[in-house]
Amino acid sequence: MTLASLTRPWRAFSYGFLDASAKREMRRKMIKAVAVPGCQMPYASREVPIARGWGTGGLQVTLTLVNPKSVVKVIDQGADDSVNAASIRRFLTRVSGAGATNDTLAASLIQSRHRIPEEKLRADQILILQVPNPEPLRPVEPNMSAARQMHADADYGRLWLTLYEQIVRSGRVMQGASYPSMVNGRHVMSPSPIPRWDVPKLHMADHLTILSAGREKRIFAVPPHTRVEPLVFDDVPYRVEDHAGLTCARSGLTGYFMNEIPQDGGGSAHEVSDSELGVKAIRRAEGEDPEIGATWYVDGEMQR
Amino acid sequence: MTALAKAMPQLVTAEPLMRFDSLSKRYGPVVALDDVSAHVYPGEVLGIVGESGSGKSTLLRMMNLQESPDAGTYALDLPDLPPNLFDLDRFERRMLCARRIGIVYQNPHQGLLMKNSSSGNVAERLLIAGERRFHVLREKARGALDASEFPLDRMDAPPVELSGGMQQRVQLAKAIALEPALLLLDEPTTGLDVSVQALVLDTLKRLQQDRRMTMVLVSHDLGVIRTMADRVMVMRQGKVVEEGLADQVFQDPQHAYTQQLVHAKL
Structure with missing residues (x-):
């Protein structure tokens, strides 16, 4: 028994799997989300052939935006070759006829779980971030009705209070991922569990970012050239992870966000989190000439 | 000149800091407030006493703009505020309360x-x-x-x-x-043992004296009111039955209910 024998041929589905009504719903909510940057828009989240919590929000956005000329890249925690990324990529190409790539520069649609590629994205590219928990106020206000009222009032004092408590208890802000960020000076969003390293990449970027939570049925967006400012105290500056001095054990790259790989001896090695960037560096070292685009960070310093 | 002005001319300025007129509120058949009017001068401590259900907590919630009356007005003599604070929308009320009105609740979990x-x-x-x-x-x-x-x-x-x-x-x-311009105290010492109660009251008195803070103190404990308040308002079944200087009310209560309260305490 094969998977193919258990499923209907792709022609039996609507183009891009989702029916026209679902796509219209997604398009309308995406337009609203772009019109009010950072504001969470509720939407009718459909069933797709992966489990809730595995990227259904991102997948629905990608399925709505994809066309036969699209080139799709799927990232899972920086890697293109994880089971989840490979499954989603194969599904997308199967139901849409779109091309697939690992190369950030070649992609038109980039669906990502918790990382933003190190190479700068262009205006003709769309980044789709999978979001497990879209509500930044949930840790401080479990009542979602009250939380929505707080968004309406731009009442984000409790989020700053969380940062205050972290500094009091630990001497520094401990929020590692999902760092609450003010979008366009109005709405605070949780930029999905991307590391702090990645948050500045959203600020005044050339590309459109759409963040979608399938389980929570919320969609929000950061349009191109929009301010994304992490919440910080005036006298306690925002700090990204201290990875500037780390070197990738496989590619030799330095100054990018790294994954820590525990070693048998008890120590740890580091590998560049953006696996495709690492692959390009290795290919270049082996004498090939892959195109490596400009990166957001150079020697660990964010470039503007 | 009012009795208060005669007794404590230093408190009384041209305008009261807070004034509410003809406040009425019903919860279904229950009358919580019935045509209640009062004012508080800057630097004054107004004590509100009454049994449970007399309307004093409803009145305090209105002073903190957490609730609106069926009728009546509420004004604070502060810049840039409308003549009736109940005309403010929910957000404006919240900002006003956060910046200009402080409140201490009976239950710390609430505050x-x-x-x-x-x-x-x-x-x-x-x-x-x-x-x-x-x-x-x-x-x-x-x-x-x-x-x-x-x-x-x-x-x-x-x-x-x-x-x-x-x-x-x-x-x-x-x-x-x-x-804040106005400090509201809702039974702040209820549930504390007597020695701690005395310490908290001492702190409140010192703050009031040092900062000339305007306070409204709600309590069913006449001892607390007597210690703190310059003026007392006695409430029963949503109405103000007696109002006057604290010493006057405690030494020579006029209304039968006030007499009953004072004697019950004694």
Whole structure:
């Protein structure tokens, strides 16, 4: 028994799997989300052939935006070759006829779980971030009705209070991922569990970012050239992870966000989190000439 | 000239700081407030007494703009405010309360984030008002806690780990952090043992004297009212049955209900 024998041929589905009504719903909510940057828009989240919590929000956005000329890249925690990324990529190409790539520069649609590629994205590219928990106020206000009222009032004092408590208890802000960020000076969003390293990449970027939570049925967006400012105290500056001095054990790259790989001896090695960037560096070292685009960070310093 | 003006001319300025007129409120068949009017002068402490269900807590909630009456007006003599504060929308009310009105609740769970630090609870009030400098937040929280006679070596302990008296001091620090024009005290010493109650009252008296703070104190404990209030308003079944200087009301109560209350206490 094969998977193919258990499923209907792709022609039996609507183009891009989702029916026209679902796509219209997604398009309308995406337009609203772009019109009010950072504001969470509720939407009718459909069933797709992966489990809730595995990227259904991102997948629905990608399925709505994809066309036969699209080139799709799927990232899972920086890697293109994880089971989840490979499954989603194969599904997308199967139901849409779109091309697939690992190369950030070649992609038109980039669906990502918790990382933003190190190479700068262009205006003709769309980044789709999978979001497990879209509500930044949930840790401080479990009542979602009250939380929505707080968004309406731009009442984000409790989020700053969380940062205050972290500094009091630990001497520094401990929020590692999902760092609450003010979008366009109005709405605070949780930029999905991307590391702090990645948050500045959203600020005044050339590309459109759409963040979608399938389980929570919320969609929000950061349009191109929009301010994304992490919440910080005036006298306690925002700090990204201290990875500037780390070197990738496989590619030799330095100054990018790294994954820590525990070693048998008890120590740890580091590998560049953006696996495709690492692959390009290795290919270049082996004498090939892959195109490596400009990166957001150079020697660990964010470039503007 | 009113009796208050004669007795304490230093309190009475040209205009009362707070004035509410003809407040009425019904909850179904229950009349919570029936045509209640009063005013409070700057630097004055108004005590409101009455049995449970007399309407004093409803009145306090209205002063804190948490509730609207069926009829009546409420004004504060502060710049840029409308003649009737009930005309403000929900957000404007919230901002006004955060910045200009402090409140200490009977139950600290109502006024505090029990798992945040005590200084964080005070800082929250400052954050709502727009302060975004960590070191300023820290210093102002320290100052407010110190003014409330809270032990500063415990300023980062969460209220859940503190005694009832300490929790009330944190509430007090939070309420005075922005130096509000009006401080509302809803049974602030109920549930505390007598010695702690005396300490909290001492702190309140000192704050009132040092800062000329205008306070409205709601309590069913006549001893607390007598200790703190310049003027007393006695409420019963939603109506003000007697109003006057504290000494006058306690020494020579006119209304039968007030006489009953005073004698019951004695």
